[in-house]
Amino acid sequence: MKTPLKLAVQKSGRLSDASLNLIKECGITFPTRIAKLKAHAFNFPMEFLYLRDDDIPGYVADNVSDVGIVGENVLLEKGVNLEVIERLGFSKCRLSIAVPKEFEYHGVQSLQGLNIATSYPNILGKYLEKQGITAAIHEISGSVEIAPSIGLAEAVCDIVSTGITLVSNGLVEVETILESQAVLVSRPDLESEKRQVLEQLLFRIRSVQTANNSKYILLNAPNHSIEEITNMLPGMRSPTVLPLAQEGWSSLHSVVKEDDFWEVIERLRGAGAEGILVIPIEKMIL
Ligand code: PRP
Numbered sequence: 535m536k537t538p539l540k541l542a543v544q545k546s547g548r549l550s551d552a553s554l555n556l557i558k559e560c561g562i563t564f565p566t567r568i569a570k571l572k573a574h575a576f577n578f579p580m581e582f583l584y585l586r587d588d589d590i591p592g593y594v595a596d597n598v599s600d601v602g603i604v605g606e607n608v609l610l611e612k613g614v615n616l617e618v619i620e621r622l623g624f625s626k627c628r629l630s631i632a633v634p635k636e637f638e639y640h641g642v643q644s645l646q647g648l649n650i651a652t653s654y655p656n657i658l659g660k661y662l663e664k665q666g667i668t669a670a671i672h673e674i675s676g677s678v679e680i681a682p683s684i685g686l687a688e689a690v691c692d693i694v695s696t697g698i699t700l701v702s703n704g705l706v707e708v709e710t711i712l713e714s715q716a717v718l719v720s721r722p723d724l725e726s727e728k729r730q731v732l733e734q735l736l737f738r739i740r741s742v743q744t745a746n747n748s749k750y751i752l753l754n755a756p757n758h759s760i761e762e763i764t765n766m767l768p769g770m771r772s773p774t775v776l777p778l779a780q781e782g783w784s785s786l787h788s789v790v791k792e793d794d795f796w797e798v799i800e801r802l803r804g805a806g807a808e809g810i811l812v813i814p815i816e817k818m819i820l
């Protein structure tokens with residue numbers, strides 16, 4: 535058995551479920567009760583470390599963990615030197631400046647001289663400096679959204695995902711500083727044996743991601759449309775075409791990208807396709 539690759543994941547919160555779900559989709563099984571700090575995967579040379587997201591970059595940098603799944607917001611705030619191996623496409627959020635809805639905001643200049651509460655002093659500091667704004671940054675570790683109502687600050691800089699937290703605290707978003715999502719990070723100096731395990735993991739992650747972004751599509755079409763439809767649905771190499779029992783008709787099987795889906799469906803119908811079935815794909819190896 536290879537030396538296990540240590541992967542740090544968030545114990546609970548924004549990234550936790552999606553991170554563990556991705557690992558499961560990669561066919562890696564592990565104890566489901568996160569009662570301990572550490573757990574071994576049952577069928578893959580990997581060990582999990584369940585940590586607070588804010589601690590993950592530091593633990594990876596300090597060799598406690600080899601790789602980690604963390605938000606770009608946390609990574610950037612900590613400013614540690616790690617290699618971003620892959621952007622994972624989940625836990626999307628943004629870091630924004632918000633003010634009470636009564637505030638008369640006329641662009642970044644309105645932030646001049648204010649007190650701004652945040653858990654992201656480094657990112658905010660750099661942003662304000664770039665904008666040529668001088669403001670007092672008050673670092674607080676949580677519940678940033680209540681700072682204006684208790685008189686601690688006139689503005690906040692915080693993570694926004696659905697926007698519910700802002701609305702329910704009477705705040706409006708005025709500037710977006712950073713768009714963030716979950717990333718897989720690694721120490722830059724990973725030993726070759728661990729790098730091999732990481733490559734294996736990455737291969738699986740990419741197969742899952744490609745599959746999630748694609749659908750298997752089956753349809754019936756008159757034979758004279760097959761060429762036209764083949765051009766619309768190139769699939770992995772080319773579509774499978776099977777004759778139907780009914781003379782002059784065929785069944786076409788292919789793969790379509792989730793993003794192009796609705797547009798392609800319209801065009802397929804225009805070309806005479808019918809009985810269109812669209813099925814999720816679990817894994818996809820290109
Ligand atoms: C962030 C932020 C808000 C909330 C915004 O906290 O501080 O409280 O999420 O999300 P919404 O726009 O969907 O309402 P987070 O969950 O990251 O917790 P943490 O700051 O304790 O890590």
Ligand code: ZN
Binds near residue numbers: 587
């Ligand atoms: Zn956090």
